[in-house]
Structure formats: structure tokens, C-alpha cells
Amino acid sequence: MKLKTREQSDVMIVELSGKIMGGPESVQFHDTIKQAIGANRKRVVIDLGEVEWMNSSGIGLLVSAYTTLKNAGCDLKLARTTDKIQSLLVITKLNSVFDSHSSVDGAIQSFN
Amino acid sequence: MADSARTPDLTDASSVSPFESKLEELARLSVELLRQLRSNAIDPKSAAEYKALAAEVASVELAAELQQELERERDENAILQTVSLKLSSAGELRDVLRVILESLAQVVEFDAAGIFVYDREFGQIEVDMLSGYEAAQRKKLYEKFQESVRSGEGIVATVVLTGRPIYVPDVRTDSRYVEVRPSTHSEIAVPIAVRGELIGAFNLESDHVDNFSERDRKTLQTFASHAGVALERARADRMRQHTRRIEEELALARRIHSTFLPKTMPLFQPYDLGGMNFPSSEVGGDYFDFVPITESDLGVIMSDVAGHGVAAALLMANFRACILIESRAHYAIRTILSRVNEFLVETNPPDSFVTAFYGVLNRERHILTYSNAGHNPPLLLRKGETPRQLSAGGPILGVFPGVEYEEAHVQLQAGDLLVFYTDGVTEAENSGGEQFGVERLSDAAKRYATLPAYEIARRISHDVHEFQAQDENQDDLTLSIVKYE
Numbered sequence: 001m002k003l004k005t006r007e008q009s010d011v012m013i014v015e016l017s018g019k020i021m022g023g024p025e026s027v028q029f030h031d032t033i034k035q036a037i038g039a040n041r042k043r044v045v046i047d048l049g050e051v052e053w054m055n056s057s058g059i060g061l062l063v064s065a066y067t068t069l070k071n072a073g074c075d076l077k078l079a080r081t082t083d084k085i086q087s088l089l090v091i092t093k094l095n096s097v098f099d100s101h102s103s104v105d106g107a108i109q110s111f112n
Numbered sequence: 113m114a115d116s117a118r119t120p121d122l123t124d125a126s127s128v129s130p131f132e133s134k135l136e137e138l139a140r141l142s143v144e145l146l147r148q149l150r151s152n153a154i155d156p157k158s159a160a161e162y163k164a165l166a167a168e169v170a171s172v173e174l175a176a177e178l179q180q181e182l183e184r185e186r187d188e189n190a191i192l193q194t195v196s197l198k199l200s201s202a203g204e205l206r207d208v209l210r211v212i213l214e215s216l217a218q219v220v221e222f223d224a225a226g227i228f229v230y231d232r233e234f235g236q237i238e239v240d241m242l243s244g245y246e247a248a249q250r251k252k253l254y255e256k257f258q259e260s261v262r263s264g265e266g267i268v269a270t271v272v273l274t275g276r277p278i279y280v281p282d283v284r285t286d287s288r289y290v291e292v293r294p295s296t297h298s299e300i301a302v303p304i305a306v307r308g309e310l311i312g313a314f315n316l317e318s319d320h321v322d323n324f325s326e327r328d329r330k331t332l333q334t335f336a337s338h339a340g341v342a343l344e345r346a347r348a349d350r351m352r353q354h355t356r357r358i359e360e361e362l363a364l365a366r367r368i369h370s371t372f373l374p375k376t377m378p379l380f381q382p383y384d385l386g387g388m389n390f391p392s393s394e395v396g397g398d399y400f401d402f403v404p405i406t407e408s409d410l411g412v413i414m415s416d417v418a419g420h421g422v423a424a425a426l427l428m429a430n431f432r433a434c435i436l437i438e439s440r441a442h443y444a445i446r447t448i449l450s451r452v453n454e455f456l457v458e459t460n461p462p463d464s465f466v467t468a469f470y471g472v473l474n475r476e477r478h479i480l481t482y483s484n485a486g487h488n489p490p491l492l493l494r495k496g497e498t499p500r501q502l503s504a505g506g507p508i509l510g511v512f513p514g515v516e517y518e519e520a521h522v523q524l525q526a527g528d529l530l531v532f533y534t535d536g537v538t539e540a541e542n543s544g545g546e547q548f549g550v551e552r553l554s555d556a557a558k559r560y561a562t563l564p565a566y567e568i569a570r571r572i573s574h575d576v577h578e579f580q581a582q583d584e585n586q587d588d589l590t591l592s593i594v595k596y597e
Contacts, residue, residue: 091503094486
């Protein structure tokens, strides 16, 4: 898993790529989410467009980001969910929990 | 043995050695020469005599120094041999380090000493062996280290960070020095390295200015390399113990997990039941069960905990206990899942969850009532119809409080086949990165539909294993079959 962050229109964008399968590398991800809250970023987009593969532990990462941000009064959107991730979201019925958008810009606009 | 005439004996004042009488003669001559020099009348005879005598005295001194050096080397070698012997008998690290310090004290004079290990990951220096520091000074030492590693000050911290030895003949003139013992006047510290990797430092302090010779520094470095071997061995021992403990924990978790799974399937005619679980190399988080509730009702559970290892096994234990208790309480299925969800939300770590299918099969009316909490939808295979996926329900368990679950019914017919599975089946990948998928699963189930339930599960599992690329990232594989005969 690789992780990059950037800012656009007051929104923090977390770009994930590679294989998302939880485990030790999730620490960096959790830290990033905590930093977003610490820096008072109310809006976060997770860009999943470059994710090659994700398992249920990867879904666990998204879920914990969602609950952590929500508890801190922040809003999370997903952008560019791949077919594979979309099917995982459908099976776990998290598609009703996560607000997914086909583009990062679309996700950013949906905050307004 | 050295010739006693050429060895200065400075301990016995009562007897005057030939060397001492020569020194006395030399002193007398030098006074005489000085007097002649002042009166500008140097007697060449006295000068020649003085030169000869001085040369003789110098050679005796040199020989004596060489002799001392040789003796010290012999002592050192003997001591190092003792240290090596101690090292080779696998003792406690602290005992070995103590022997190293005590042995060093026999060849180098110092007033305080310490062996320090640097934890690069946490940027901390750990003190492994100290000598010559009072209790209050030890406390100060611990505090100073954390500061000095951060600020890059302090002799030991500098050695640990740079890997280069430092000798400070007078601590009052070195800005890097951080005081711990007020009486210290000189300090020396050398790095401890193992196979080129810097792991710590060995330092000596003295109450005298410029106490440590070049030779002392070399000796200290030799002892430091022995300390390195001891520390490395202790670290390897700790790693081994740690690995063993983890393996024991995993073995225990595996045993716990295997006790969750049904050993034999209940008899529930006219339904034939079969199921199996192949745990991954780690401890798995899959759980399936057939739970007789009443004479006519059978609970069917298929579930998966996100993650592996001991944490997943414990969460699975939690889920299992909870659903078994709730399923016997005769609540509606959607209520059972809501209650299990609430319980898991309270007890779960935030990034773990359970996906579960729970259904109750009534063998008089042949109705399966179910709710699916984010689990891979089981397949209902009926002759001449496309496979149906049983997905009605709600989201995963253990994350969102207050979630409501939908409940659905399905009327079964003779010849129907229900296939329950976890993602280890459909997400098994071949070497081309292609997944086994739902279609291959339903095709395989249809192919084996005439066989007994257990045999269907076994054949499908076999197909999945054949399909799957041989890598280590294999998930748990769990399948169960309900066949209406």
C-alpha cells in the first residue's frame, strides 16, 4: 500500500495505491486520518483509483477511517472506487454507508 | 624472566638497586655539569661520562616500559580469554557484561564505566551495565540520555550517533560533555558494533585529567567488541523467545478456532448437511455452524472476521458465543442480528468487523428465513433456474450502532442446493490474477449436485485449491452445503 496526501479547495485528499490489505502498514493510514482531524480538516476524500487489490481487512481500514472521522465531526467521501472495491462495498452493504464518486472533483463538489 | 639489574624496583625503599644508584650518579653528574656550564668550563670527561650514563639509564627505562607493556598484554590476553570463556557459556546478559567490566578494571584504571545500547527505532539509549555511579547519578544519567540523543550532545550520545570513538582528556574544556558525575575529569567512549552495525557505546570516566592512554583506548575497543558479541547474542535470544511465544499463541488460537467448528453435522432429514474449513497458514477468522434450535428448526451460520491471527480468533469467539445465545432465545432473525451487532460495536476494535449470514431452516414448511449482514451472498441452486443470491439483510456487524437488519424468506423445493461460503472461495486467485468467482462456484456446485452434501463441499474445495496459485497469501476457505433431498 502506498499513501499520498494533498489538499484541494480546503479538502484533504488521501490517495491510496497498490494492495490494501490492512496489517502493519495500516498504521500510516490511521496516522494520516488522525492528522486530518488534528489539523481541523472537516472534509476528507479517499481516492481509490490506483488501488490494485483490496481484501476485507482493507475494507476495515475504510470503515475505521469513516467512524474516526464521523466521531470527530468530519465528513468522508470515496472517489474513483474500482469495480472490485465497489463489489466489496455491495456485498458488505457498505455502499449505503459510504458516499462514492466517480471522480475526485465530483467528490469535492458533493460536500457543498 | 627479566634481569633484575635492569628492572627498576620502586617498591622496596630499603634496598638501593643498581638502577637507583645509577640514577643518583646521573643526578650528581648533571648538577656538576650545570655548575661547569655556568662557569663556562665544561670538562669533556664529565660530559662524556654523563652522556654514557644517561644513555644507559634511558635504555633501562625503555626496557622497563617494554617489560610492563608485555606484562600488561599478557594480563590482558589472559583476561580476554576469561571473558571469551564467559561469553561462550551462554549466561545471562547482565552477568556477561558484569564480567566484562570487572575484567576491564584489572587492566585499565577508571572510576566509572557504562555499557549502553542504542535503540535506533525509538531513538533511545538503554543502560545495560553501570559501575561507579551513585543512585542519584544513575537517575540523572537516564534522564540526560533521552535529552542528549535528541540534542546530539553528550559524549556517549555522540559516539552512538556517529560510530566514532571520542577521548576527552579534560571534560572542562569540551563543550559536548554533559555532567553526570561531578568528580569526573576525563572520559573516553568507544562504539560497540556487531558485523558493521552500530549498536551502542562503552564509556569510561576518570577522576583524573588525561587518565587514558592510547593503549587504554585500544584495550577498551577490544572489550567493546566482546560486549557487542554478548549483546548481539542476548538480542538473538530475545528474538527467539519472542518468536516462540508468538508461535505458542498462534497454536493456542488455532486450537480455539478449531473447537468452534462443528465436528459432525446434525441429522436434519430430509436435508443433508455438509461443511468444511481450511484455515490459512495464520489463524483464521471463518466460522460456520448448524445449530439445532427446535425439533423442526435449524440455525445456519456462515461468517468471517476481517483479519487473521489471535485478535480475529478472539473476535470470532465473541461473535460465536453471542449468536449462539441469541439464536436460542427465539427472537426474530433481524432482532438477533441487531443484538449481535450492538454487542460487537461495544467490544470491537474500530477496524475489525464480522460479516455473517444467519438463517433458520424449517423442515416442516421448508422455508429458510434469513438475514445477511454484509456477507458473501449464499447461492440457491435450483434445476432449470439461474442461481439466486441470498443477500437481503444489512451491513457488516460490529461497526455501526443502531443498524436495522432486513429479513427475507425463501420457499425451498426438493432438489434445491444451498451453497454457503466465505470470500476465501470466490477471491481465490490463479497465477493470472483471475478470481475463482461466483460463477465458477455455482458451476462446480451444479456439477457435483448429485453427490452427498459433504462430498460436494469437498470437491468444490479441491477445485478451488487446484485453481489457486501457490502463494502464501491464501485466505481461509470455508464452505457449507444444505441439500434438500
